[in-house]
Amino acid sequence: MQRKVIQIAGIVWTLVYASIIVWIYATEPRSFKEVATNSQVAAGIYEINQEKFNNGLALFHRDQFRAARDEWAGADPAQKDPRTQFYIAYACYREGWGRVYYDNALFKQGLEAVNRAINLAPNGILIVDDPNLQMHTAAELKAELEQGTETSWKDLNPLKLFRQRK
Amino acid sequence: MKDYTERNRALLHFIVTPTILLTVALLGGLRVDAQTRQFIFIAPPLVTLVLAILLGSLFVRAGAIDLRQWFALEQPMLTNLAHLLTLLALFFASAQAFNSVLPENGLLHWMFSFFFLWTLWTNQFSAFDARRLLRSLIVMFSTAFVLKHLLVSGLYAPAGGWFSKLAAVLLQGVAIDVPAFAPVTGYVSFFALVLYVAGLLLIAPVPARPASSDNKLAVREDALSESGDLAE
Numbered sequence: 490m491q492r493k494v495i496q497i498a499g500i501v502w503t504l505v506y507a508s509i510i511v512w513i514y515a516t517e518p519r520s521f522k523e524v525a526t527n528s529q530v531a532a533g534i535y536e537i538n539q540e541k542f543n544n545g546l547a548l549f550h551r552d553q554f555r556a557a558r559d560e561w562a563g564a565d566p567a568q569k570d571p572r573t574q575f576y577i578a579y580a581c582y583r584e585g586w587g588r589v590y591y592d593n594a595l596f597k598q599g600l601e602a603v604n605r606a607i608n609l610a611p612n613g614i615l616i617v618d619d620p621n622l623q624m625h626t627a628a629e630l631k632a633e634l635e636q637g638t639e640t641s642w643k644d645l646n647p648l649k650l651f652r653q654r655k
Numbered sequence: 656m657k658d659y660t661e662r663n664r665a666l667l668h669f670i671v672t673p674t675i676l677l678t679v680a681l682l683g684g685l686r687v688d689a690q691t692r693q694f695i696f697i698a699p700p701l702v703t704l705v706l707a708i709l710l711g712s713l714f715v716r717a718g719a720i721d722l723r724q725w726f727a728l729e730q731p732m733l734t735n736l737a738h739l740l741t742l743l744a745l746f747f748a749s750a751q752a753f754n755s756v757l758p759e760n761g762l763l764h765w766m767f768s769f770f771f772l773w774t775l776w777t778n779q780f781s782a783f784d785a786r787r788l789l790r791s792l793i794v795m796f797s798t799a800f801v802l803k804h805l806l807v808s809g810l811y812a813p814a815g816g817w818f819s820k821l822a823a824v825l826l827q828g829v830a831i832d833v834p835a836f837a838p839v840t841g842y843v844s845f846f847a848l849v850l851y852v853a854g855l856l857l858i859a860p861v862p863a864r865p866a867s868s869d870n871k872l873a874v875r876e877d878a879l880s881e882s883g884d885l886a887e
Contacts, residue, residue: 491658491661491662491665492661492665493731493733495662495665495666495669495670496665496734497733498669498670499668499669499673499737500669500733500736500740502670502673502674503673503674503677503740503741503744507677507680507740507744510677510681513681514684514696514698518694518696519691519694519695520693520694
């Protein structure tokens, strides 16, 4: 009887441990801290660091976009919060926006972040009610970032100089 | 007293051995980046799976694992399932033990892979017993460990010594792509290999059966021999 109990425990333990290993190799954590974050995500108890998020928002409102992105990256290390990812994308847009040309690298980075936000949002629809923003949906932001990364004849239009940053 | 022996034996067989083997599977692909000190998990390349299959075949041929004793119709399903999981753990531990001592890419990766394949393939046709096979594996893995983690990594270390300078002169023009890992990677690999050997030592060719089933088997064998005598 005791042997049977040990056998069952062994089977269960082996399966659980093997699943953990597969999960580790699939998620590829880069540090013990990331292992802990990924575990929280897997357990469904992951929450962003609200204090860091608010700090990032304050920096964003003062047009310190790079610092804001750093704060938000710290607030959402697992990149699992759609709202934070939206703001990161928005910060990339605002920093990369230029009257004459756009910063392609930042726009691409923003596009990646907004795609993450859309994938994480329920039904892929994300609306952020922030009066300081001119684009409130992830879809609008994505379209704007996509337009910025594409090159076309419209780029030669001199009236482009009079457009406004959103 | 006997109760403890049986319980400990079962714990060793069904819990400790798979745990050790799975730990090897976890650590075998772990590297630590030299600059950022971040973990890098390298899944076993295809060649290591082929090597693990060859090694598994070698275990069976050398009698280190008697498959007919590990899987039998007379055994309870749970026992067969537990044995299957242990052997799967052994397979992945073997693959990751190879992964641990194989250079990650470039010319050296293929050279090491070729030598492993050659060794395991020629061993398939040699006369081996379990003990000799284990000794041979220890030598093979320790040689590969020394070559990879002491010689090759030392060769391309940022602050290399005279050996590094000599190699740079000798191998001038030969591009050998070796990623730089932190020294702790070598320790992790060493620990994984030690665990792997420990796991191999714990795997018995014939898994221990509970005393009651031994008695039943003895009674059955007696009955068979008695019926044989009567027939004669």
